[in-house]
Amino acid sequence: SQTIHQWPATLVQPVGSPLSLECTVEGTSNPNLYWYRQAAGRGLQLLFYSVGIGQISSEVPQNLSASRPQDRQFILSSKKLLLSDSGFYLCAWSEESYEQYFGPGTRLTVT
Amino acid sequence: GQNIDQPTEMTATEGAIVQINCTYQTSGFNGLFWYQQHAGEAPTFLSYNVLDGLEEKGRFSSFLSRSKGYSYLLLKELQMKDSASYLCAVRDSSTDKLIFGTGTRLQVFP
Numbered sequence: 001s002q003t004i005h006q007w008p009a010t011l012v013q014p015v016g017s018p019l020s021l022e023c024t025v026e027g028t029s030n031p032n033l034y035w036y037r038q039a040a041g042r043g044l045q046l047l048f049y050s051v052g053i054g055q056i057s058s059e060v061p062q063n064l065s066a067s068r069p070q071d072r073q074f075i076l077s078s079k080k081l082l083l084s085d086s087g088f089y090l091c092a093w094s095e096e097s098y099e100q101y102f103g104p105g106t107r108l109t110v111t
Numbered sequence: 112g113q114n115i116d117q118p119t120e121m122t123a124t125e126g127a128i129v130q131i132n133c134t135y136q137t138s139g140f141n142g143l144f145w146y147q148q149h150a151g152e153a154p155t156f157l158s159y160n161v162l163d164g165l166e167e168k169g170r171f172s173s174f175l176s177r178s179k180g181y182s183y184l185l186l187k188e189l190q191m192k193d194s195a196s197y198l199c200a201v202r203d204s205s206t207d208k209l210i211f212g213t214g215t216r217l218q219v220f221p
Contacts, residue, residue: 019140043115043212043213044154044198044200046209049208065131082170090154098159099144099167100156102153102154102155103153104152104153105152105153107151
């Protein structure tokens with residue numbers, strides 16, 4: 001069966017510091033991968049998605065970036081965090097255009 | 112434009128039935144999803160509708176009317192553990208991406 005991992009689970013970072021969140025998927029090949037952010041009381045906002053290694057589409061202009069160095073690895077990064085980057089970050093995978101399955105999430109607080 | 116509307120909050124009693132509505136407007140439609148999200152946790156997939164009609168899965172059912180841009184999630188025999196947010200999401204066929212509503216927070220009381 002497929003499983004999706006995210007780490008860390010929680011993170012507190014000062015403004016201006018770098019960020020690296022990692023997501024890995026097991027039990028499937030060539031999945032579509034997604035990064036979402038969920039701010040308090042708001043819906044899920046798609047940040048990036050990837051249909052293959054090195055193929056990244058950005059949805060929202062911001063100070064975040066994503067990379068997919070391996071088939072089942074998706075990384076979300078920032079060089080300098082802003083207060084507005086605080087939120088619940090969720091990685092998800094899907095097979096082609098079917099339902100998406102979410103990882104456990106990373107709760108980021110920027111202070 | 113793209114828009115998904117759901118009620119913000121609902122309350123219900125243990126053992127009862129509750130219906131959570133979702134209306135949508137997208138440039139293209141290729142399926143509607145319902146997710147359950149407990150506080151502080153990730154969303155979990157509940158159901159998928161792409162054709163009109165009712166899909167039943169145990170205590171949960173989901174209905175879709177494409178002509179009306181409308182769906183509902185029906186929860187029967189409510190249990191305390193059903194207290195959660197329920198997210199409606201539509202796949203836009205022009206972009207193949209999921210557009211999520213802000214979710215309906217359901218509180219089940221004994």
